[in-house]
Amino acid sequence: xxxxxxxxxxxxxxxxxxxxxxxxxxxxxxxxxxxxxxxxxxxxxxxxxxxxxxxxxxxxxxxxxxxxxxxxxxxxxxxxxxxxxxxxxxxxxxxxxxxxxxxxxxxxxxxxxxxxxxxxxxxxxxxxxxxxxxxxxxxxxxxxxxxxxxxxxxxxxxxxxxxxxxxxxxxxxx
Numbered sequence: 145x146x147x148x149x150x151x152x153x154x155x156x157x158x159x160x161x162x163x164x165x166x167x168x169x170x171x172x173x174x175x176x177x178x179x180x181x182x183x184x185x186x187x188x189x190x191x192x193x194x195x196x197x198x199x200x201x202x203x204x205x206x207x208x209x210x211x212x213x214x215x216x217x218x219x220x221x222x223x224x225x226x227x228x229x230x231x232x233x234x235x236x237x238x239x240x241x242x243x244x245x246x247x248x249x250x251x252x253x254x255x256x257x258x259x260x261x262x263x264x265x266x267x268x269x270x271x272x273x274x275x276x277x278x279x280x281x282x283x284x285x286x287x288x289x290x291x292x293x294x295x296x297x298x299x300x301x302x303x304x305x306x307x308x309x310x311x312x313x314x315x316x317x318x
Contacts, residue, residue: 148185148227149236151178155204157219162212165204166226171243171267177235178205185227243267250301251276251285254293259283259304259311284314 155167166184168175179199184192184207192209200206212218230237243265251259251274260278265287272287285291285306294303 147230149230149240151181151184151226151228152205153226154218154221154224157215157222158206160215161208162214162218163206163208164212164218164221165200165206168203168205169268171239172202174236174239174267175199175202175205177233177239180233180235181205181228183228183232184209185229186221186224187227190221246295246302248300250299252301252303254303254305256303262302278315281315281317283311284316285310 150169152166152168152170155165157164166178168178170178176199179197181197182194184194186192192207192211194207194209196208198206212221228236247262247264249262251262253259260276260283262274263277263282264275266273266275274283274285274287276283276285285304291304291306292302293305294301296303
């Protein structure tokens with residue numbers, strides 16, 4: 145599945161003609177780009193060709209496919225993880241690449257002391273969160289420009305100035 149992009153899971157069915165909604169996992173911009181998707185895949189490689197899409201509540205992609213024609217068939221894919229293939233929607237590929245460009249960057253504070261390494265940036269929230277792996281544990285820290293002093297692309301480092309106590313209060317064990 146490394147050539148695939150996880151977009152969400154089938155959350156509910158609609159009506160009797162096989163329509164269903166995917167709960168999308170991503171930013172509003174990501175969800176908007178999902179309207180361009182023409183094929184989706186389940187983890188077990190079932191392919192579905194999309195006839196129509198409609199974005200509801202900015203996070204649900206309501207879909208009608210050629211392969212699913214009634215409610216019972218739609219119920220069979222409830223709670224299934226849904227993927228698209230890389231390269232099928234270039235805007236999504238570019239957005240994900242942009243959002244992940246700081247993964248594996250070293251995070252240092254303004255005193256030049258290492259905090260850890262960015263393991264992931266979770267954009268599926270009102271405010272994006274960096275998951276920073278330290279020597280002892282992980283830290284959930286807000287990924288907002290106010291706390292970022294410098295992004296050094298050449299040296300793969302981000303310098304931050306977090307409020308006092310944030311690192312101690314937002315640490316958790318893996």
